[in-house]
Structures are given as structure tokens and as C-alpha cells.
Amino acid sequence: MASGSKIEWTEVTWNPVTGCDRISAGCDNCYALTLSKRLKAMGAAKYQNDGNPVTSGPGFGVTTHPRALRQPYTWRAPRTVFVNSMSDLFHARVPIDFIADVFKVIADTPQHTYQVLTKRPSRVLKLADQLDWPANLWLGVSVEEAKVRDRIAALRKVPAAVRFLSCEPLIGPLGHLELDGIGWVIVGGESGHGARPVQANWVTEIRDQCVDANVPFFFKQWGGRTPKANGRELDGRLWDEMPALAAS
Template sequence: MSANIPWTQISFNPLTGCTPYSDGCLNCYAKPMATRMSFNPDPKIAYKYRNGFKLTEHPAELEKKIGGKNKIVFMNSMSDTFHKNVSESFLFGIFDFIRKHPKHIFQILTKRANRLSIIRDYPSNVWLGVTVEKSDYLDRIECLMNTNATVKWINCEPLLGPVESDKIQSLDWVVVGGESGPNCRSMNMDWARQIRDICEEHDIPFFFKQAGGPGRDKGGKNLDGKTYKQWPKSISLDMSRSVIQLSLFNVDAA
């Protein structure tokens, strides 16, 4: 399905449902969306979300094919791939699926970084990320660095406090965004500036998604009047074209 997230193109969900894990989960976007999907007029979609936001594995999804090439796919945007209730066999199935789609990039993002070591050999077309919403969760970066993933990234969304660490210097990509929605917690722009400055100093691609605020994009998408939509450096030339189109699309959609 197409994703309304500017740092990806499409999402693919062999898992649905989750449970809160840390501060960033308070206003989880996936939970109300799963409830809405369970009432979708399309019976196939309604069936997929029959359990609402309860963690559910969908083995049939792993039999599907994602056509074309050079797509950036957010794997499990409606769950957390490394949730404790995801069986190891299903987890291995997800990574087999990724290996069968070498022409696409799969973004995986988790807060359950302690389970990352279950996968010993990450496929080279995975961008493996952990959420770090404030400095309390820096240990997730350590777990990430212990993997062999080709692209390691952090998503500081929603950014809820400073993220102060020299570990940022070892990353391949950093995404920052403030929380939006009626109950959003505001982001101090200095927290975002601090991360951006570390990225600039160490030549790490930096993507600023949004400042956040009570309405969608209320705070705007710029940081100090500038747009930051940088991508990991390791992408191929073909993929770069796709990414450039994606950036243009997202600028236009702003």
C-alpha cells in the first residue's frame, strides 16, 4: 500500500498490531488506523484487521510478490517487526521474503532492538533502523551497531528530548520529526538542531520530516528555513533516481 510517510514509498504489512513499548508509543498512529481498517468496506482489508491492533501474523502476505524494482518499502508500518510475540519462524520468513526481492530496499524500524540479534545475517537490501525518541533509548543504537546491516539508521520520531551521543557519528542515516496531532508533545527545535549539527559535522545524511504540531504539518517541514531530505549514500544509481522522484513528490505534496 502507498505510504503517507515522506521517507518511504510504499508499506508492506505481513504483520499487524502491536503493544506500546516506550514513550514514543503514546500517540501511536497505527492503533486508530487498525481500528478504521477493521471496518473497511473492502472485505479483504477488514479481514486482515479483524483482530484490530492485536499482534497478528499474516503468512499469506509472504507468498506475495512486490513487482517492479527500485521501490523503497517500509516493512510493517502497522506493527513492530521485532515485537516479542512475533515468532522466530515468522521473522525468518520476513527476511527470506526480503532476500527474494533484491531489487527493492526494505526499511525496518523497531523499538525492540534487543531482538535484532536473532537475525545473524541481514540481507544487503535492508535499511535497519531503531527509534530513538530521546537519550533514554541510546542502548538501541548499540544493539543496531552489533548487526551486520549495510545501512544502519535511527528515527528520532517523535523527538521527545535531546539525543546526545557520539554513537550518531557511526550511523548511515538519521531521520528527525516532531509529533503531530491533537495530543502532540512539542519538540524543542534545539534538539533537532543538535542532531542535525552532528550529522553535518560527520557527513551523515539527515532527513527532517516535520516540526510537528497540533495539525498535520502545522509546524512546517523546514529546519531553520531549510529543507533536509537526504538519503543514505549507499543507494545505487537506479535507486537514486527513484529517491529523487520521491523527494520531488514529497516537496510537491507539501
Template sequence: MSDGSAIEWTDATWNPVRGCTKISPGCKHCYAETFAERWRGLPNHPYGQGFDLRLVPEKIAEPLRWRKSRRIFVNSMSDLFQDGVPVEFIRSVFETMNRAPWHTYQVLTKRAERMRSVCAGLPRDLVQQPQIWLGVSVEDRKYGLPRIDVLRETPAGLRFLSVEPLLEELGRVDLRGIDWVIVGGESGPGARPMQEKWVISLLEQARDADVPFFFKQWGGVQKGRHGRTLLGRTFDELPVARRRAAPRDDERREPVRLEVLA
């Protein structure tokens, strides 16, 4: 786990899975792939295999060792619901999120259909917990908007949208059953520009639906120069989260060790 994440809407990251594959236009300039491929071939490095899919069972229990409550982005360097990740492994991640409920877990995917299928097959009380937030990426109308309907059909304690990178005007977005909207532009080399009117449209729709709105960044090749203010202010709204106090050390329980598959 990495504490003190630079991602504005989270506190830390947890990566029991590494690596991914591109499936839609939002993946074109994947920051995680760019980072991971720097280290390909380096012996004993966590990303010595580049961005190839890799399960990391030894990371499964990591949140149990964190005493301070955090918002944790689950698999910032991957997608938990890739076809190559076994259901048993996904279940073990949910078990940890249940055994360490003093954190809030932000699980984001572009594989909305598999998330719906896997979550529907797991025990409802394992999936539908207030500390487990399930979200989908929404980058455009063709690929992104259909994921919202699938997310609405997925059992979850809280549902959110990460509209990043926002690549075009989305038009009317159905926010029924959605509890949080994040919006951001693409950053880094080759970043595709985002127009202010696209963002304002989403802000207004979130206001109309009474959904918290978080504006992450304008992005660009040098995102720091463009900042993250919108209409002269920052939008750092979050859903109301119920966090429990972390237990004493002698009360902690480690999940059952997986016999999976690295």
C-alpha cells in the same frame, strides 16, 4: 502492500505483521494503533481485530509482484521483532527481501535487543545485504539512546535511526556505524512539542559524522500547518542505495509457503 506512502522517507509499505503493544514513551500516541482500532469488530476488514498482533502469511510474497523498484517500509503497522512473532516468520520476511533485491527495505524496531538476537542467529548472508536497512526508534535518552548501541552490534547491510517522535534534547549521540538519521516531531491529537534546538543539535552531529540527515516534520496537532522546513530549507538526504533492475515475470520466484500460524 500500500503504494504511494504518505511517509516522507519511503515509497511504499509492506505489512506481513499487524498490531503491536506499547513499550516506551514514543508509543504513547501511536498512529498505527489509532488507525487500526477504528476498524475493530468490522467483519472481513484487515484490521477487524484492531491492533491485536496478527501474522499475515499471505502477505509474505508481496514484494516479488512489484516490478518497479521502491523503498519499502516493512511493517509500518507493527514491529517485526515483537516476542509474539516467531523466528521462522521473521526469517521468511528476510528471505523475501533477498529474493526481491530490486527493492530497498527499511525495517524499523523499538525491540533492538530481539532484533540483534534474531539477526545474529540467522545466516549472515540472509541479513547483511545492501538492500536491507535495519533501524531503531530513538525518542529520548532513557529508552532511545541505548537502542543505538544495540543496533551497532546487529549485523546489517545498513543501519539507520528514526528519531521520531523526538521528545527531549538527546545530548551527544554516538553515530559510529550509523548510515542515516531521520528526525521528526510527534503529530496528531495530544502531540508533544519538539524544540528547534534539539533538531539543530542532531543536524550538526550528523554533519560532523558525515551521515545523511532527513528532516521529516515538525508535527503538531495539524502537522501540515507546521511543514518540514528547517533553517529555511528541507533536508531530504538519503544513503546511497544500490538498486537492481527488477527481473522479468518468468524469472520471479515465490518464497516457500509458510506453514505458520495465522
């Protein structure tokens, strides 16, 4: 139900929901879609529902997993938890009652810090007043190119303890970012088959805006054939800045 993560900005992934649908250019080479197909073929129980063949794929149909809700209660030591690395909690086919159940688990385990990432902030806004927002929940939006910068304005209206941007896979320059109310920015290049190369000036432009605005900046990778193919250094150093964790 959960696993240690190779994602540099978290410690463990927790997937009470699996499956999704592609909605923007950043989804074109979705790692979760490819992995779900493999997990279905291996017989993994959580990945047997197929999604729309145009927007989703084998094993990637949106599916809730109520039994997975118990997992965080078993973790004694504080953890940083990426929620739904294999889905989007705010997908239209995830019922609000189940989202509320996820939020309750988060509130019940305040020793952990939970990171929720969505490409659907408009649905978050529609549901925000109907949810109790735990103090240990961070909410982020994906901002892969300039044409989806409007997600930032929507995020700013959400009552999350920390609001963050995931500019990964960064597939184009973002230009000016309005960082008021934003507590963290992650940037990463795309990896895997067909990875679209990231340009250094796209990254440094974002980094410089974060430094000027005193917003923690995390550079995850340059990407390439594999996530680590071209390393993580930017201007001769690692950028691993993060907001304070719930248990700090």
C-alpha cells in the same frame, strides 16, 4: 497488502505483520494503534484481532499475514519499502520462522530497498546469528528521548547493510549521539491529538552532529495537529538526505 505512502522517506508500506504493544514514552500517541481501531470498525480483515487493552487495543493484536509475503514479488519497478508500518517485526510474538520468511522475500527482490524499524533491538541481537541478512535491508531503531539511547549501541552490533535512527516523535533532547556505524538519521516532531511539541534546538543539535559525522540527515516534519501543520523546513531549507538505495 501494500500501499503508496505519505511518509516522506519511503515510497510504499508493506505489512506482513500488524499489531504491537506500547513499550516506551514514544508509543503514547501511537498513530498505528488509533488507525487499527478505525480499520477494525471498517471491517478490514487484517485488523480484527484485539490486543491487550492496557498496552495495545482494538484491531492491534500482533498478527502475521503469510499471504502478504507474496506482494513484493509483484512489483516490477524498484521501490523503497517501509516494512511493518503497522507493527514491529521484532515483537516477541512474531515467530523467528516468520521473520526469516520476511528476510527471504527481501533477499529474493534485490531491486527494492527495505526499511525495517524496531523499538526492540535486544531481540534483534538475540536472533541476528539465526538470520540471513540481505544486502538490501536497512534496520533502524526508534530513539525518541535520551533515556532510550541504549538502543543505538544495540543497533551498532546488528549486521544490517544500513543502520539508521528514527528520532520520531522527538519528545526530548537527545544530547550526544554516538554515530559510528550509523548510516542515516531521521528526525520528526509528533503529530495528531495530544501531540507533544518539539523544540528547535533538539532538532538542530542532532542535525549538527550528523553534519559533523557525515551522516545523511532527514528532517521529516515539525508536527502539530496534523503531520504537515508546521511544515518541514529547518533553517530555511529541506533536509532530505538518504543513503544510496539498492537499485542506485
